[in-house]
Amino acid sequence: xxxxxxxxxxxxVSTATVSRALSGRGYVSEATREKVTAAAAALDYVVSxxxxxxxxxxxxxVGVVVPxxxxxxxxxxxxxxxxxxxxxxxxxxxxxxxxxxxxxxxVFDHFLLRQRVDAVIAIGLELTEAEVSSLHxxxxxxxxxxxxxxxxxxxxxxxxxVTRLATEHLIALGHTRIAHIGGxxxxxxxxxxxxxxxxxxxxxxxxxxxxxxxxLYRPADFTLPGGYDATKQLLGSPHNRPTAIVAxxxxxxxxxxxxxxxxxxxxxxxxxxxxxxxxxLASFFGLTTVAQFPIRQxxxxxxxxxxxxxxxxxxxSSADVPLxxxxxxxxxxxxxxx
Amino acid sequence: xxxxxxxxxxxxVSTATVSRALSGRGYVSEATREKVTAAAAALDYVVSxxxxxxxxxxxxxVGVVVPxxxxxxxxxxxxxxxxxxxxxxxxxxxxxxxxxxxxxxxVFDHFLLRQRVDAVIAIGLELTEAEVSSLHxxxxxxxxxxxxxxxxxxxxxxxxxVTRLATEHLIALGHTRIAHIGGxxxxxxxxxxxxxxxxxxxxxxxxxxxxxxxxLYRPADFTLPGGYDATKQLLGSPHNRPTAIVAxxxxxxxxxxxxxxxxxxxxxxxxxxxxxxxxxLASFFGLTTVAQFPIRQxxxxxxxxxxxxxxxxxxxSSADVPLxxxxxxxxxxxxxxx
DNA sequence: CTGAAAGCGCTAACAT
DNA sequence: ATGTTAGCGCTTTCAG
Numbered sequence: 049x050x051x052x053x054x055x056x057x058x059x060x061v062s063t064a065t066v067s068r069a070l071s072g073r074g075y076v077s078e079a080t081r082e083k084v085t086a087a088a089a090a091l092d093y094v095v096s097x098x099x100x101x102x103x104x105x106x107x108x109x110v111g112v113v114v115p116x117x118x119x120x121x122x123x124x125x126x127x128x129x130x131x132x133x134x135x136x137x138x139x140x141x142x143x144x145x146x147x148x149x150x151x152x153x154x155v156f157d158h159f160l161l162r163q164r165v166d167a168v169i170a171i172g173l174e175l176t177e178a179e180v181s182s183l184h185x186x187x188x189x190x191x192x193x194x195x196x197x198x199x200x201x202x203x204x205x206x207x208x209x210v211t212r213l214a215t216e217h218l219i220a221l222g223h224t225r226i227a228h229i230g231g232x233x234x235x236x237x238x239x240x241x242x243x244x245x246x247x248x249x250x251x252x253x254x255x256x257x258x259x260x261x262x263x264l265y266r267p268a269d270f271t272l273p274g275g276y277d278a279t280k281q282l283l284g285s286p287h288n289r290p291t292a293i294v295a296x297x298x299x300x301x302x303x304x305x306x307x308x309x310x311x312x313x314x315x316x317x318x319x320x321x322x323x324x325x326x327x328x329l330a331s332f333f334g335l336t337t338v339a340q341f342p343i344r345q346x347x348x349x350x351x352x353x354x355x356x357x358x359x360x361x362x363x364x365s366s367a368d369v370p371l372x373x374x375x376x377x378x379x380x381x382x383x384x385x386x
Numbered sequence: 387x388x389x390x391x392x393x394x395x396x397x398x399v400s401t402a403t404v405s406r407a408l409s410g411r412g413y414v415s416e417a418t419r420e421k422v423t424a425a426a427a428a429l430d431y432v433v434s435x436x437x438x439x440x441x442x443x444x445x446x447x448v449g450v451v452v453p454x455x456x457x458x459x460x461x462x463x464x465x466x467x468x469x470x471x472x473x474x475x476x477x478x479x480x481x482x483x484x485x486x487x488x489x490x491x492x493v494f495d496h497f498l499l500r501q502r503v504d505a506v507i508a509i510g511l512e513l514t515e516a517e518v519s520s521l522h523x524x525x526x527x528x529x530x531x532x533x534x535x536x537x538x539x540x541x542x543x544x545x546x547x548v549t550r551l552a553t554e555h556l557i558a559l560g561h562t563r564i565a566h567i568g569g570x571x572x573x574x575x576x577x578x579x580x581x582x583x584x585x586x587x588x589x590x591x592x593x594x595x596x597x598x599x600x601x602l603y604r605p606a607d608f609t610l611p612g613g614y615d616a617t618k619q620l621l622g623s624p625h626n627r628p629t630a631i632v633a634x635x636x637x638x639x640x641x642x643x644x645x646x647x648x649x650x651x652x653x654x655x656x657x658x659x660x661x662x663x664x665x666x667l668a669s670f671f672g673l674t675t676v677a678q679f680p681i682r683q684x685x686x687x688x689x690x691x692x693x694x695x696x697x698x699x700x701x702x703s704s705a706d707v708p709l710x711x712x713x714x715x716x717x718x719x720x721x722x723x724x
Numbered sequence: 725c726t727g728a729a730a731g732c733g734c735t736a737a738c739a740t
Numbered sequence: 741a742t743g744t745t746a747g748c749g750c751t752t753t754c755a756g
Contacts, residue, residue, distance in 0.1 A: 067751055067752085071751085102731095142480045146469070402735075411736090440735090
């Protein structure tokens, strides 16, 4: 464990110069920089991040807070964020709030505030005003992914537009009885994602002059089994059944496909299904979907943070960034049956 | 941002006493402890983890290294580890090695060694000797989950026994033509998990006096589509087809079920399927499986670490800990067709 | 462009 | 049981 002093001695300079040479802050001549780098390498020197943080006030560490880990979307965003942070020389410390209220309070009080992190990325989480303002009071940048947080720079998909696009795809194919499987009320707490998606669906229908039939809406829990059950309900009545389903997530959409099969209906012959996400399994099931790109969302979040954290990265944009999405047509959608 | 000094002043004691009272190390009278706690609370004081780490040499932070994030097993272990660490007042910093060689080197050289972590948990990863010894040289405890690392305390399932159990379940039901979908060679690098599982399958067969037919083995990639394809191959030949399949993971087993359906075979009427994992989707598909408990594995790992890190937790056990597993019988297995 | 020196905020001997 | 004091290893003014 060589220290900065040894490096300084070996390079024949002061510790201050070593610090400047290695961190890139302040003027150092090219020649000394090389000497220092060589000495550091020879000694396997790595700065002690604690000493560095204590002296500089920067930790080069960002906290990432998620409500679940065990879910495609969250782990993908984390993956993107982690690799982007690594490239910038930052660490990622993970806080999972699955535990509930107690864990949540403890995370905010004792961990995030402990000067452990330079900034926080909140994924798919609605923070309370108190949480937001305590972070801001400490000067910690906060950035949201997957939903707008009031007063906070957020990366968010236009959820209304996304389901609208999915629904319009179906309408363009000739469907008029289009059902929607959305999220239940319990998922509406964070960002009203289910409401937004439902709104997009209804907007598309209205614009096309098609009726919005409340019987064609079913809430579910974003899981495959949830989509399966909802679909069975939707298709159960022999009369007037929908010819297409827009599901608010791919997992639910896959549940729809399986339910249709179990009822002896063919997809897309008897029923068209479109999802939202472009989940890993979507292509296996031939699912038409509107892709969101969670890995890139994580990377975006980090880029935005770097603008806030490192002046060299240029001016931060203060406006919320709309995230890209894209309709991917596979084999689960076609014209409605005659 | 109140500092320790203000707390000391307010409580009418020295900073050393505040430190002792708050950290629990060293003697403090009950009365002063209360005074200090009250003062700290009143000032919203939280220790600066950097200063604390610098002075004490302990970071209360553990590094968790994984090869993937986007996978049920890994995110579950992390979830278990995270909540256990939180309870102990530790942070978890996450290192994802998906990026490949470059990222891996950078993680070990610049992050883990930067005195950022007190210990490392490696999940499903085979570390090189150099990696292991550099950690040990720094006095960082290392503990493996999901596979044995030579010279390192590891939590590992008995993979041979697990597939043996799955296979014996099928044999007990009367099956004799039992196929196995294992992992391909490319997955054998880390811990030879595929080989072990295959061995358990073959052992069970031999013990029962059933023939081991190489034609009944198929490698796949642990994914649902991989299991699907492998199963189609296995069931393709009209003669002498297996009546049961042991898949080395639930995702592959679910692929098997879907493949069987697509071929017009009923599960379990024509084909019994058993998986390994007890994945979230297993119960939806009625999949009989051998459960492993990744969340608990993460918790176990943390407990083991605490024994190494905090003397108060008692003696560390130096032997590798065998992880529990359990056969869960659902509706994908039954007696073979007549 | 480089060096000297004063901390960053806390912990751990060592005294008492 | 509590206070005193000397660092932990680096960064950053401030001089030069």
